[in-house]
Amino acid sequence: MKLVKEVIARFPADVAVLDPFSGTATTTLTAAEHGNSALSFDINPFLIWLGNVKCRSYSVEHLAFVQDGAQQAIGRIPALMKKDNWTPPLFNIERWWSAGTLKVLAALRTGPVEVFGEPAEDRTDGLAWVAFCRLVIETSAAAFNHVSMSFSSETTHHEVEHVADLYLAILDAVLASSGAQLQGWGQVVEVDARAIPEMGRRFGLVVTSPPYPNRISYIRELRPYMYWMKFLEEAREAGEMDWKAIGGTWGVATSRLNGWKPNGKSLPEILTDTVGRIAKSNGKNAQLMATYVLKYFYDMHLHLSSLPNVLEPGAELHYIVGNSSFFGNIVDTPAILTASMQRLGYEDAASVIIRKRNCNKALFE
Ligand SMILES: C[S@@+](CC[C@H](N)C(=O)[O-])C[C@H]1O[C@@H](n2cnc3c(N)ncnc32)[C@H](O)[C@@H]1O
Known part of the structure; x- marks a missing residue:
């Protein structure tokens, strides 16, 4: 919330805020508290529900x-x-x-x-x-x-x-903690961030944190809530949901990767280099992991291609992302996404390190 607050505080309350990867709706809630109107997307029905519960005002x-x-x-x-x-x-x-x-x-x-x-x-x-x-x-x-x-x-x-x-x-x-009346307004809706349609509304500020290319599955982590709340009824559904998730890697989502190929997008060279290094390494399932990384950035590229459908001219974007490492090969997420953005015509893309991720010296956000 602190990071999001710092960004939003620089904008007036009439700027509409978007978070295409809602999760627990941190951006949307923070923006609504600041008086802005905010919308966020997710594909996980439990998180959509949770985000909307958090973003309501209660009497x-x-x-x-x-x-x-x-x-x-x-x-x-x-x-x-x-x-x-x-x-x-x-x-x-x-x-x-x-x-x-x-x-x-x-x-x-x-x-x-x-x-x-x-x-x-x-x-x-x-x-x-x-x-x-x-x-x-x-x-x-x-x-x-x-x-x-x-x-x-x-x-x-x-x-x-x-x-x-x-x-x-x-x-x-x-x-x-639910009694405060929100100054602004926030909502979470089901939209696949890889194919954002025109919605008749546009946003001047995007603050978001997409999944990282580190094989963590949101569905796996959220299973107890999803089953108890009846947003999941059988294991197969979990795999299907994770296949739609960027970076998803649970059950069927991993086995489907084997046959997956990118479809006609020209991807940045730095990505092809990274994927090539992982594929050639001696790691277990090196080819599968290389495909995992390729699909992650391919999906992020699709996301960045469809995002302008809902952006105002001159919109400012803030992405909190993490790098990762496969068999000692660093996946430089900020550099690859910056290259994707430049290829797609975004201007002034740059990155800064905000913190170390864990005890592994090479992993940052
Ligand atoms: C890192 S989390 C977001 C964390 C968030 N900032 C928070 O405060 O909780 C990434 C989110 O992206 C969602 N996601 C993954 N693939 C998606 C897609 N294709 N479209 C929309 N959301 C997606 C996941 O379900 C997850 O909730």
Whole structure:
């Protein structure tokens, strides 16, 4: 938020802001707080839902309604515990939660469904569901480290009272941070950033952070939320969704890469050089990794080709990107994207290093 704030603070409130890779809607929310109108795109239905929940203004009455509804849901747990409640079809679910905790979570989930409806139905605002998302992670054996997720070796059994208290405490924190009225306006819509259509509106400022070419899969990381919130119903869908994602690499998305070829775009030389070096290295699956990098930048090139459909003349763009390394071959993301931009007629492209990514000295954002 700090980075986004610094950029947006330089612009007047009547500049329309775009984030073509919304994620958790940081740009859109920050812009709306600053008084601007902002729109963001994503292809992940869970993130579109979450972003819209974050970018709404809530009245005091509404927050009280959510709190009452959650209390009702909690009251229903003892009765619901006697039933067989729906649990998400997550692979190896026993690694995430003990059987006992899962039963409590499943009963607790059924309560808000009765009160608020399913998240995807969007009948109410979703704040109670955001709290539930945090609850499932806090009661799980998963640890979200900086880059990726891991499991501790054992799950913990949580009693009904503990889960209920934790849920209400999390909900309190969510509600306490949802009362501010946004000065501006923000929305997240489903658009594939590789093929942005003309939309009848244009943006003077883009602040965004696309996926990095580092084989991290957003779908993989978001699985627990996506299954619990019913935005994913089976593993196959996860792979299909990741194939649409730039840099996606989960399940079928990786196997499809094998047969993938770029289609008639003239790509920058620095990209062909980088891909050639990776392909010729001795790494395991070197050719596949070379194709992964090629497809990542090909998709980013498609994105940059369709972006002018929604830009005002003279628009300013800020991309937070990361480099990566395959078998010791550095993929210089800023240089490759700058070359793509120049090829497509963008002016004054330049990059600065804002921070180191992790203990690997060569990785930066
Ligand atoms: C690095 S994250 C964005 C992080 C964001 N700045 C935040 O604060 O959470 C990149 C996002 O791009 C989305 N994405 C990937 N491929 C996309 C595509 N083809 N079109 C639109 N969004 C895409 C992913 O779903 C993910 O949410």
